[in-house]
Amino acid sequence: MALWAKNKANFSVAFTEDAADQTLLAAIEKELAFTKYQTFSNLCKQALWQFLSVSEFTSSTQSFQRLEQRIAELVVKFSEFEHNVSAEELSRLEGLEHHLSQLSAQLDQLQGSVNSKFAQVSFAPVSKVVEPGPIESESVADDNVVSDAEVVPPRNSDPLLERLSSLLPQDF
Numbered sequence: 001m002a003l004w005a006k007n008k009a010n011f012s013v014a015f016t017e018d019a020a021d022q023t024l025l026a027a028i029e030k031e032l033a034f035t036k037y038q039t040f041s042n043l044c045k046q047a048l049w050q051f052l053s054v055s056e057f058t059s060s061t062q063s064f065q066r067l068e069q070r071i072a073e074l075v076v077k078f079s080e081f082e083h084n085v086s087a088e089e090l091s092r093l094e095g096l097e098h099h100l101s102q103l104s105a106q107l108d109q110l111q112g113s114v115n116s117k118f119a120q121v122s123f124a125p126v127s128k129v130v131e132p133g134p135i136e137s138e139s140v141a142d143d144n145v146v147s148d149a150e151v152v153p154p155r156n157s158d159p160l161l162e163r164l165s166s167l168l169p170q171d172f
Helices: 020-033 040-052 054-120 159-165
Strands: none
Touching: 020 040
């Protein structure tokens, strides 16, 4: 509105008795009654501004419409992407849950097997384990003298097997 304040020339608009002019006049009066334009002059100025700047207004409107269309396309693509990602993640999660449930079942089965094997083993009282002590030898006074001590042949059995044999049934 300040844009037109520099122009001091007054112009008038005449409406004829023609039906088209009378229809335009009725539309103008209706617009003035319901809108922000305080005067007919302001309405005419705004209409002329839009009409004379139609090339700028049209190109900016077309750019805006293209931008809106591109945004709508991106929204659709984003929603499709979001749907695909969520479906892919859901299938991955379901696969992981399936594998976890299989592992859990296998662990339960293994635990039951270990428990049953453990229950089958009967523990016999373990006798006192004697650790081998230092070997005492009689001192020999003379190298030519043979001792009367009996020589015990070395054992061929493993001491660990002897200790564990008490845990096994005596049938063996």
